[in-house]
Amino acid sequence: MSKKEAFQQELDTKHDKYERLVKLSRDITIESKRTIFLLHRVTSVPDVEEVLAESEDKLDGVKLKIKLIALELIGEDLYQYHRAFTPGIQEYVEAVSFQHFIKERSLISLEQINKDLIFIEDKKNEEPEGLSSDSQDEKDKPVCFQVTPTDYLLGVADLTGELMRLCISSVGNGDIDTPFELSQFLRQVYDGFSYIGNTGPYEVSKKLYTLKQSLGKVEDACYALKVRGSEIPKHMLADVFSTRAALVESDEGIS
Amino acid sequence: MSKKEAFQQELDTKHDKYERLVKLSRDITIESKRTIFLLHRVTSVPDVEEVLAESEDKLDGVKLKIKLIALELIGEDLYQYHRAFTPGIQEYVEAVSFQHFIKERSLISLEQINKDLIFIEDKKNEEPEGLSSDSQDEKDKPVCFQVTPTDYLLGVADLTGELMRLCISSVGNGDIDTPFELSQFLRQVYDGFSYIGNTGPYEVSKKLYTLKQSLGKVEDACYALKVRGSEIPKHMLADVFSTRAALVESDEGIS
Amino acid sequence: MSVNEMFSGIQGFLSADQDVREDIRKVVQGLEQTAREILTVLQSVHQASGFKDNEPLMRVFVLSLSLSLSLSRFHEHWRFVLQRLAFLAAFVVYLESETLVTREEVTQILGIEVNREKGFHLDIEDYLSGVLTMASELSRLAVNSVTAGDYSRPLRISNFINELDSGFRLLNLKNDPLRKRYDGLKYDVKKIEEVVYDLSIRGLAREPGSGGEE
Amino acid sequence: MSVNEMFSGIQGFLSADQDVREDIRKVVQGLEQTAREILTVLQSVHQASGFKDNEPLMRVFVLSLSLSLSLSRFHEHWRFVLQRLAFLAAFVVYLESETLVTREEVTQILGIEVNREKGFHLDIEDYLSGVLTMASELSRLAVNSVTAGDYSRPLRISNFINELDSGFRLLNLKNDPLRKRYDGLKYDVKKIEEVVYDLSIRGLAREPGSGGEE
Amino acid sequence: MSVNEMFSGIQGFLSADQDVREDIRKVVQGLEQTAREILTVLQSVHQASGFKDNEPLMRVFVLSLSLSLSLSRFHEHWRFVLQRLAFLAAFVVYLESETLVTREEVTQILGIEVNREKGFHLDIEDYLSGVLTMASELSRLAVNSVTAGDYSRPLRISNFINELDSGFRLLNLKNDPLRKRYDGLKYDVKKIEEVVYDLSIRGLAREPGSGGEE
Amino acid sequence: MSVNEMFSGIQGFLSADQDVREDIRKVVQGLEQTAREILTVLQSVHQASGFKDNEPLMRVFVLSLSLSLSLSRFHEHWRFVLQRLAFLAAFVVYLESETLVTREEVTQILGIEVNREKGFHLDIEDYLSGVLTMASELSRLAVNSVTAGDYSRPLRISNFINELDSGFRLLNLKNDPLRKRYDGLKYDVKKIEEVVYDLSIRGLAREPGSGGEE
Amino acid sequence: MSVNEMFSGIQGFLSADQDVREDIRKVVQGLEQTAREILTVLQSVHQASGFKDNEPLMRVFVLSLSLSLSLSRFHEHWRFVLQRLAFLAAFVVYLESETLVTREEVTQILGIEVNREKGFHLDIEDYLSGVLTMASELSRLAVNSVTAGDYSRPLRISNFINELDSGFRLLNLKNDPLRKRYDGLKYDVKKIEEVVYDLSIRGLAREPGSGGEE
Amino acid sequence: MSVNEMFSGIQGFLSADQDVREDIRKVVQGLEQTAREILTVLQSVHQASGFKDNEPLMRVFVLSLSLSLSLSRFHEHWRFVLQRLAFLAAFVVYLESETLVTREEVTQILGIEVNREKGFHLDIEDYLSGVLTMASELSRLAVNSVTAGDYSRPLRISNFINELDSGFRLLNLKNDPLRKRYDGLKYDVKKIEEVVYDLSIRGLAREPGSGGEE
Ligand SMILES: [Mn+2]
Ligand SMILES: [Mn+2]
Known part of the structure; x- marks a missing residue:
């Protein structure tokens, strides 16, 4: 009987932790998705920096949640709970790499992502409730979370979908440079994924098709820009677009 | 324009007829299913004849609906509308062959089923509305409906499911002869279907597995009867059951 | 805006x-x-x-x-x-x-x-589904009652289940999952009947109410 | 009974x-x-x-x-x-x-x-879905307006669709079919933008309200 | 037996x-x-x-x-x-x-x-299905005619396809495969409209037979 | 060309x-x-x-x-x-x-x-697949033999199937369809064991060879 | 790069x-x-x-x-x-x-x-899964023990399985595969109850320990 | 044994x-x-x-x-x-x-x-499948060539793909996966035709050989 109770306790502990991680993962997913939505506004607002600053704040909030995951996992088998938080982490990778691309026009590395997830435990009362700090020397060690290469890949694969959306929006808003940069960048990512091919987990191979479609849409957009731009010299094109942008701006009051 | 209107009329006529046939098929299905439900009462009521008579009435109603189908199909391509009424006809075959088995303990033939679907047109006002009797000599010819061999097979395949249910109910009600007769009969039907195998349409082959399961259940029931009957001579078994039946009868007032 | x-x-x-x-x-x-x-x-x-x-x-x-x-x-x-x-x-x-x-x-x-x-x-379907689950639990109860030496309960269960069965026969079930579950009821009926039979041939079946343990 | x-x-x-x-x-x-x-x-x-x-x-x-x-x-x-x-x-x-x-x-x-x-x-989803279908019809209308010689309508459609697009950006869409349909809106925006561009470089674009047919 | x-x-x-x-x-x-x-x-x-x-x-x-x-x-x-x-x-x-x-x-x-x-x-359905396949081939033909320098054919195709489209819209299609194929017609219509648009905005569209630009 | x-x-x-x-x-x-x-x-x-x-x-x-x-x-x-x-x-x-x-x-x-x-x-796989189909037919035969009053055949079938089962257990089956079919053998074995059980508990089981067919 | x-x-x-x-x-x-x-x-x-x-x-x-x-x-x-x-x-x-x-x-x-x-x-889940597989093997063993003439083992198995079952019922199983496997335990319990029933009604069941093997 | x-x-x-x-x-x-x-x-x-x-x-x-x-x-x-x-x-x-x-x-x-x-x-099927994959890559190449400013390559690709298409049309394909892949070729042909169209209508298409690469 007492044996059964011990089982029950072990199962409950595991289950409760799992549920907490699922909850955290969901929160991370929602906040990351919101960050991505926010970042898409860079194509339509005048002040990009403001959007970036706001996204920074949001991502800081997400990082705090990831810290809570890291705290839950101290002394635990990461992979036993991996399924609980992998959706959230992938979405975070998507969001953070999207922000990085907008700022730097480059792919954030796994190392960089993981470096940003090393947390120095400075305040004791930040610890989440329900977590017993049984070993004292843990307070000195930094809490850190390690994104797995697979989660990184899956997040980056989804990033390409967002970049495709960014490209189409850019075209819609008369930005003629971003699409070309994006096609260059997406081709590199696509080539990278092609290189990995089916050596990775099945989920990664599965994304290759969507990735190719996204790349195709971006290539088509560049093609369209090139073809329609062929009718008028490029510097004039820029003029047309700035006039156009002003026109849209001034219209906004009317309707 | 007038050409398009002619198309519209042709499509509408076809579609309306199709819808009417679907409606008739549904009615036939519902009434046939009700007949089958009714017939299952033979295992639990004292007067089997009464149930059979009632089922006869119900099936006569179904036949009238089939006559309406036959009237709709006069001068038409049967197979163009076949999909519309095949579910109903299969269910009718199931019902009529179930009734036949209960009465005769044999399989009704396709010829017999079709013979019962030759209708002599005696009253003119029986014609369904919306049907123009354009050719006069049709009144003399008998209206008849031909069940296709495939519909017959599919109906019989479903019959075996009902027979399995009848067998299990019989055992539950202490009838020890019906299960053995049923196992003999179902084995013949199963052998027949095995013989046809995959030469028939796919739907027929698909039913083979269910048919085998039904046969297995009946064989298991016979086995159970034989094994438990082995503990007591068969004539005594009958006594036990008649006592039991009386007991159930007398109980009914109490609860 | x-x-x-x-x-x-x-x-x-x-x-x-x-x-x-x-x-x-x-x-x-x-x-x-x-x-x-x-x-x-x-x-x-x-x-x-x-x-x-x-x-x-x-x-x-x-x-x-x-x-x-x-x-x-x-x-x-x-x-x-x-x-x-x-x-x-x-x-x-x-x-x-x-x-x-x-x-x-x-x-x-x-x-x-x-x-x-x-x-x-x-929903009606949910109610009926619950009733069918109970029927299957009762067939188990009939078996275990005999083991526990209660020979009258199986007969009472048998009567109850028979009534239930004839009630279900009134329903024109379309709903597939429910129909399937209802087919299972027949096996419960059969199982209980076998228990009653076993009691009968051994002279252990008693009129419910007349003797019984309860 | x-x-x-x-x-x-x-x-x-x-x-x-x-x-x-x-x-x-x-x-x-x-x-x-x-x-x-x-x-x-x-x-x-x-x-x-x-x-x-x-x-x-x-x-x-x-x-x-x-x-x-x-x-x-x-x-x-x-x-x-x-x-x-x-x-x-x-x-x-x-x-x-x-x-x-x-x-x-x-x-x-x-x-x-x-x-x-x-x-x-x-349902909200059904309403939004209907709005997205209209957006795609409007991109077609922008194209056909030009063919019919109406050069101001495309600009008005462009403004309207842009507003719609920024409205949809506020939504945190979970629902998969709707999200997919929303992605289609971007293509409608792009198509209309191309029409406006074509009009601009040819000097055919006019301030809505200032000239136009209406 | x-x-x-x-x-x-x-x-x-x-x-x-x-x-x-x-x-x-x-x-x-x-x-x-x-x-x-x-x-x-x-x-x-x-x-x-x-x-x-x-x-x-x-x-x-x-x-x-x-x-x-x-x-x-x-x-x-x-x-x-x-x-x-x-x-x-x-x-x-x-x-x-x-x-x-x-x-x-x-x-x-x-x-x-x-x-x-x-x-x-x-069957009428088979006839209509064949006609719809032709419509899709005509949208391709409109594109290729422009490449071959024939600017009047797309306009004639556009008129023909529009007539076809409004004809089909009158039909109450129940038949599922045909309905699906008809949905494809919308894309053909749209494609041809875009070709005509391209010709219009570049002043290449001419009334078939009559000559002259709009 | x-x-x-x-x-x-x-x-x-x-x-x-x-x-x-x-x-x-x-x-x-x-x-x-x-x-x-x-x-x-x-x-x-x-x-x-x-x-x-x-x-x-x-x-x-x-x-x-x-x-x-x-x-x-x-x-x-x-x-x-x-x-x-x-x-x-x-x-x-x-x-x-x-x-x-x-x-x-x-x-x-x-x-x-x-x-x-x-x-x-x-192929070996085809041969083994045929053997497994037979095993499932034999479990049906065991049931029907009892119904036909032959109480010794189920015991012989039981021994045969057990031998077959331990033979299959020697195989390292990778082939998916065969493996699945082999899983079915377990049910056949169990079914036949239950038949033999039913005979045993009623004193109907006899050692094959010692008593002969009924 | x-x-x-x-x-x-x-x-x-x-x-x-x-x-x-x-x-x-x-x-x-x-x-x-x-x-x-x-x-x-x-x-x-x-x-x-x-x-x-x-x-x-x-x-x-x-x-x-x-x-x-x-x-x-x-x-x-x-x-x-x-x-x-x-x-x-x-x-x-x-x-x-x-x-x-x-x-x-x-x-x-x-x-x-x-x-x-x-x-x-x-893992505790793997341990419990192994235990559940054993339970199913024990239900088979109960059947075969009767065939082999051992009438006391089924009763001991029945007690053991009942204890196991009530132990499992206390567990709040979330893990889906384990939960499914646990559902299978019900059938094992039922089968063993039926074996015990068969022994009881024939007067073959004896308290384990009190009477020893037949 | x-x-x-x-x-x-x-x-x-x-x-x-x-x-x-x-x-x-x-x-x-x-x-x-x-x-x-x-x-x-x-x-x-x-x-x-x-x-x-x-x-x-x-x-x-x-x-x-x-x-x-x-x-x-x-x-x-x-x-x-x-x-x-x-x-x-x-x-x-x-x-x-x-x-x-x-x-x-x-x-x-x-x-x-x-x-x-x-x-x-x-196998022939494997060879043909490889060829079809290339065709789809070429339609992508036609698009990207234009982006890279090479307006003559799409025309050469268009001619090549058309030849390939008529070659495939000679084949009586039964093999289902290959047939499906062949259906994809139609889209590649159409896509390339649209690229050539876009170049033509803007006066960018040149006969390959006559004008050379940009
Ligand atoms: Mn995303
Ligand atoms: Mn039926």
Whole structure:
């Protein structure tokens, strides 16, 4: 009987932790998705920096949640709970790499992502409730979370979908440079994924098709820009677009 | 324009007829299913004849609906509308062959089923509305409906499911002869279907597995009867059951 | 901006929906736990000692009162646990009175509404499904009663199940999962009949009420 | 017999449900026919002659009044036709006033309830889906306006679609089919932008209101 | 044995059916090969050189005469190839006269009966399906005509397709596969509208026959 | 034209392949018919009268000799019928001698080669699949033997199946379909054990050999 | 190029992973073979002769010592074989002592660590899964014991299984595969109850311990 | 024991087969790695800089020489990688010479036998599948060439694809996966035609050969 109770306790502990991680993962997913939505506004607002600053704040909030995951996992088998938080982490990778691309026009590395997830435990009362700090020397060690290469890949694969959306929006808003940069960048990512091919987990191979479609849409957009731009010299094109942008701006009051 | 209107009329006529046939098929299905439900009462009521008579009435109603189908199909391509009424006809075959088995303990033939679907047109006002009797000599010819061999097979395949249910109910009600007769009969039907195998349409082959399961259940029931009957001579078994039946009868007032 | 305002409002609606789904998930989890506990108590009926305690029933009652979900469109989310609770209610009522619980009784026991317009309700299909689960539990009970030396209970169960069976025969079941479950009832009938037969040929069957242990 | 009576009652319920489903099927069929006819009239907007007649709208209004279905649990059965009608209402309202129809307006036009407790209603998802279908129709309209020699309409459509797009950006869409449809909006935006560009580089774009046909 | 005999009889019927199906399969294979060859010749219309030769049409005519299948119940087996042939007939007739082939003309070209009692026939659905396939080929032709420097053909195609589209919109299509194919027509219409737009905005569009720009 | 010539050559290859497939299809159809007829005769073993006639086996032998297909790459096309024939051979051999047919015996009975290089052959997987089908038929036979009053056959079948089961347990099965079918053997074993149990508890089981058939 | 380098690094990581998986696959294959052999020996318990030999157990012990995999993230790859081995350990322990093996005992028997930090370990889910497989084997054993004339073992098994069942009922199982397997326990319990019933009604059941083996 | 001995022998056969499969798996893995690397190099063709280096092709040649598998029955295992390599060979040959690679050339490039009796070979279906993959890559290349400012390449690709299309139209494709892939070719043709159209209408299309590359 007492044996059964011990089982029950072990199962409950595991289950409760799992549920907490699922909850955290969901929160991370929602906040990351919101960050991505926010970042898409860079194509339509005048002040990009403001959007970036706001996204920074949001991502800081997400990082705090990831810290809570890291705290839950101290002394635990990461992979036993991996399924609980992998959706959230992938979405975070998507969001953070999207922000990085907008700022730097480059792919954030796994190392960089993981470096940003090393947390120095400075305040004791930040610890989440329900977590017993049984070993004292843990307070000195930094809490850190390690994104797995697979989660990184899956997040980056989804990033390409967002970049495709960014490209189409850019075209819609008369930005003629971003699409070309994006096609260059997406081709590199696509080539990278092609290189990995089916050596990775099945989920990664599965994304290759969507990735190719996204790349195709971006290539088509560049093609369209090139073809329609062929009718008028490029510097004039820029003029047309700035006039156009002003026109849209001034219209906004009317309707 | 007038050409398009002619198309519209042709499509509408076809579609309306199709819808009417679907409606008739549904009615036939519902009434046939009700007949089958009714017939299952033979295992639990004292007067089997009464149930059979009632089922006869119900099936006569179904036949009238089939006559309406036959009237709709006069001068038409049967197979163009076949999909519309095949579910109903299969269910009718199931019902009529179930009734036949209960009465005769044999399989009704396709010829017999079709013979019962030759209708002599005696009253003119029986014609369904919306049907123009354009050719006069049709009144003399008998209206008849031909069940296709495939519909017959599919109906019989479903019959075996009902027979399995009848067998299990019989055992539950202490009838020890019906299960053995049923196992003999179902084995013949199963052998027949095995013989046809995959030469028939796919739907027929698909039913083979269910048919085998039904046969297995009946064989298991016979086995159970034989094994438990082995503990007591068969004539005594009958006594036990008649006592039991009386007991159930007398109980009914109490609860 | 007008369009923007409209969409802000819409976003509010969408978020609220998500919250309701989350709430349902939690309530359902709690109900499942309660159902499990009640069943554990009820299982003792299969032991020689039998079942006496009907206190757990009260707990369902209390718990379900906290349900204020008024949206039938989330039915799929709680269908399974409702069938489970309907089974438990039917089983308890049978054990107490050897009668068939009505749908109204189930809803009263569980503290829920029958009328679907008034919110949380009990579908006919869910009620019938619970009744069929009870029938299968009764066939097990018939077997175990004999082992425990109670030779009259199987006969009473047999009568009850026969009545149930003829009730179901009145239904023109379309619904596939329910029809399949109903086919299982015949096997329960058959199993109980075999028990009664075994008792009969050994002269152990007694008129219910005339002798019996109870 | 008591159990038998109970089951007879249950059979009644089950039959009634089936009848309701049958009724819905017929109403939906009629609505689809009406929707098709309205669309045919509306298509004339793509011709040089343009669209003038808003009489068909009335017919939806009248027809839908005959709907007295109060059961939201059959939503799946009329979801498709509702989205279609929402699109038509949105399209007519845009053509008449160049504004975005609200959900309330759609329900008034169609004569249905917003509040789901009161029966037949219009889900947010169905409303948004109808709006997205209209957006795609507008991108086609922008192209055909140019062919018909109307160079100001594309600019007005462009502004309207941009507003719509920024509205949708506020939504945190979970729902997969809707999200996918929303992605399509970006292509409509892009297509309209290309038309505006083509007009710009040829000096054909005019300030809406300053010149134009209207 | 009686049951055995019954099944033997049915087996005989099924075997006969199988033989007919086998025969149909062979005829259909031949027709498909012919259809493929005709299409190859017709494809030249998309090249700058254009299409001149209508000799292949004769071959369908001859081949189909050899068809003496009188069983409409195997319709499913030759439905696909008939639709293919109807498309080819419609395409040839359009290329020759820029008119829509009638169902009667198709049956004459293919040497088959319209009246279903007389055997092999052309269903209205199959005819319409063939016409829709032609529409999609015409949208491709509009694109390729521009490449070949023919700026008036796209306008003529546009008018033709618009007529076709409004004709189809009047039809109350119930038949699911046909309905789906009709949905594809929208894309063809849109594509052709865009080609006409491209010509208009560049001042290349001319009224067919009349000359002059808009 | 060069590309055209290449494709003409390729079409030649494809046609030759198609012809072979066509031939196989006919042979397989004939074999299936034979297999069905043999099975019909064998089914009589489940009747009280039992199975006596082993003449049909000869017919497989004769028919399969006419097979001269030497292409193992069409294996998929006759895999199914081969498994069926292997089952029949195994079943007949068991009924005659209550022993397990060997793969060599099956190939001799069917008149085919074991060596795959020499053409038509019997794969181990196909042989084992046939054996498993027989096992499932034997579990049915055990049940029906009891019904027919033969209480000793189930015990003999039980011993045979147990031997078979431990034989299969030696195999390291990777092949997915075979593995799945092997899982079914466990149910057959269990079913037969329950038959033997039913006989034992009623004192009906006798040691095979010691008591003989009833 | 920067992106290229990043993907090369990740590819390196993935390749290393693949190698580990390959190694695990081989070890697991060996373990499966061993498990199969042990089971073959254990199957003799279902024969009249019974099971005596516990030597194979040692072989698992030795083999598993060679496991030095310390990566819990490949748990999925050896989960199945571990459950199998846990079942075998539980079965052997039951046969020897009629007690439930503890998780600690299983890990000792298999020579693996409980503590997950130290590498290869036994999850509580895997342990419970093994126990449930044993329960199903015990229901088979109850049947076969009767056949072998041992009427007291089924009663002892019945008590043991009932204890197990009520133990499991206390567990709040969330883990889906385990939950499904637990549902199977109900059938085992029912089967054993029926065996006990059969013995009871024939007066063959005796209290274990009081009467000894027949 | 006789049955046991039989199964031991069978296990021997199965193990040998498994070893072959294991070997194939490793070779295929290596080939896939090579194919991936070649593709990465070839992808540079879509960049403005273009593709120059044909050295990777040699690496396939060398690696595939080590293949001495003579069993066509494992065809399924390497089918996928062969199609991939055939695609790469076809793509390289097109980039170098703008001609269609023949099946013989592919086998020479890959160092494999055409004759299937001599072992490892290249099926027509695998060759054609590779060619179709190339066609789809060429439609992408047409788009990207325009972006890179090369307006003459799309016209050359268009001519090449049209030839390919009419070649495929000669084939009587039964094989389902290939047929499906061939349907994709129509989209590639259409896509390329639209690119050429876009160039034409803007006066950017030049006859290949007459104007040269930009
Ligand atoms: Mn995303
Ligand atoms: Mn039925």
